[in-house]
Amino acid sequence: MDLRQLRYFIALDEHRSFVRAAEAMGITQPAFSRSIQGLEHEFGCVLVDRGNKDLRPTPEGLVVLQHARSLVQGAALLSSEVTQMTKLDAGELRFGCGPAPAVKLVPDAVAQFINAHPKVRTCFEVDNWEKLSRALNREEIEFFIADIRHFESDPNFQTQALTPKRGVFFCRPGHPLLAKESLSTNDMFDYPLATTMIPPGIRKLLANLSGRVDFSPSIQTEHFPALVKVVLQSNAIGVGTEEAFIEDVAQGSLVLLHWRNLPQNIESMN
Structure with missing residues (x-):
C-alpha cells in the first residue's frame, strides 16, 4: 500500500466512476482499476x-477512506511544512478561492x-467551494478560501476562520425596487437573483424566505465581473460580499438593497 493507491481510492469515491476518476488522476482506466484491486487484495x-x-x-471501504484522507492530507502537510522551513525563498504555492475573495481579498x-x-511561484484558481474541496482532496491545491460553514464540522477538513465578510444584495441604479420606501424579503423574489454558488445553509434560508421547498438562483456564475454586468444591464438582484464591489457602490454604478426582515445569518455570506 502506498499514498498513490490511497489517492486513487479517494478519487474513486469522489467521482463514483472508474473512468472519470482515472481521467482526473491522469492515468488509464485499466491501470486505475488494477491499483484499486491491488489495494483490496492488500486489505483482503x-x-x-x-x-x-x-x-x-x-463498510470496510468507508474505514479505509477515512484513514486514507488523513494519511494523504498529513503527508501533504508534512511536505509543505518542511518546504516552508527550508525553502521559503523558493518553491510553489497553489491554492484556490471563491469568486468574491478573488476580487480584492486574494x-x-x-x-x-x-x-x-518574490522567488516563490504563486498560482491560485477561482471556483466554487464544491470544486475547490475536490481539488484539495486531489492535492491539486494546498488550501482554499471559501465559506467555512460547510466544512467546519467535517473531520476531513481543517478550517481557520478569517474576518467575516458582510453579505449584501445589490442592484442597478433605477431599479424598480428603489422606488419603494421599505423593502421586504417578499419583494426580493419578484426579481431574478444573480449569485455565485450558494452554500447549502444559505440556500436553505433563502428557500424558507421564498416559501419554496428548495431555492435555485435564476443566474449563477463563478465569474464575479460577469455577474455584476448582468445586474447592471437587467432587473436582476445580485448577491455577494460587500468588499467585492464596494468601489462600484462608491462610484454609484451599483446600489445596495436593505431588507427590513432579513435574518442576520444571511448577512455573512462568505
Whole structure:
C-alpha cells in the first residue's frame, strides 16, 4: 500500500466512476482499476460495491477512506511544512478561492506575499467551494478560501476562520425596487437573483424566505465581473460580499438593497 493507491481510492469515491476518476488522476482506466484491486487484495476485502451503480464504498471501504484522507492530507502537510522551513525563498504555492475573495481579498494578499517572497511561484484558481474541496482532496491545491460553514464540522477538513465578510444584495441604479420606501424579503423574489454558488445553509434560508421547498438562483456564475454586468444591464438582484464591489457602490454604478426582515445569518455570506 502506498499514498498513490490511497489517492486513487479517494478519487474513486469522489467521482463514483472508474473512468472519470482515472481521467482526473491522469492515468488509464485499466491501470486505475488494477491499483484499486491491488489495494483490496492488500486489505483482503472488497472496498467498493461494484454491484451498486454509484460505486459506494463498503463498510470496510468507508474505514479505509477515512484513514486514507488523513494519511494523504498529513503527508501533504508534512511536505509543505518542511518546504516552508527550508525553502521559503523558493518553491510553489497553489491554492484556490471563491469568486468574491478573488476580487480584492486574494489579490491584495498575493501582492503582499510576493513582495515578501518574490522567488516563490504563486498560482491560485477561482471556483466554487464544491470544486475547490475536490481539488484539495486531489492535492491539486494546498488550501482554499471559501465559506467555512460547510466544512467546519467535517473531520476531513481543517478550517481557520478569517474576518467575516458582510453579505449584501445589490442592484442597478433605477431599479424598480428603489422606488419603494421599505423593502421586504417578499419583494426580493419578484426579481431574478444573480449569485455565485450558494452554500447549502444559505440556500436553505433563502428557500424558507421564498416559501419554496428548495431555492435555485435564476443566474449563477463563478465569474464575479460577469455577474455584476448582468445586474447592471437587467432587473436582476445580485448577491455577494460587500468588499467585492464596494468601489462600484462608491462610484454609484451599483446600489445596495436593505431588507427590513432579513435574518442576520444571511448577512455573512462568505
